[in-house]
Amino acid sequence: MADGLQAYCRECSAEYYRQRQEAKGRKVRERVSVPAGHKRCPQCCEVKPHSEWERNKSTSDGWASKCRVCRAQRDELIAAQGGVCCVCLSAPATDVDHCHKTGRVRGVLCFNCNSGLGLLRDDPEAMYRAADYLEGNAWKPTLVAPGVYQLPS
Template sequence: MDQRNALLGEQFGICPICLKPDPEHVDHDHETGKVRGVLCFSCNAALGQFRDRPDVMRRAAAYVEGNVWKPKLVAPGVYRLPS
């Protein structure tokens, strides 16, 4: 509990993603087990849904911002990935 409170103090008592006060969920890297910070329930759940994959999170952000990737067919059944 003391370590969690210390982390929360370093974050000024807010979730580092959405900036809402009083986050309660200790977040960690699922591969290494390393603790990253304290998140609110929604942000912690979102990272879990995205499987901690930054590439997927970047595409999600682009989608929300209206920059939707339109696949380009380059051969039957083969699509060009976004760069």
């Protein structure tokens, strides 16, 4: 608006956003109230007191992104796989990878490999096509007549 304020209050804007996202078929996380001196861990979904968190000056609230217990579990996974990403085998493992359908943890990957899997929507067929593409075997339809394409078998 011209005065720099929103047209709706924060709660109404949040509800409108939720409705738009659900109409698109996207899941919107339920907002959890957190008492003062506590923080919610996105990994275990528990609200814990600040005594259960490490300090981190680079974050907006001054606390780590995950609680001590979840960070320790991640560190155990990293140590179990030698500290290296399971996919590229060269970068340090930093991000816990999980199946978006089941929630099962698969391992720890580097940021790039974890992002790549997510961008390909954890679809093995898309990953096989990407590997074929990198090897020079791109899947391309062949033009056999104007407007008529033959798909590869």
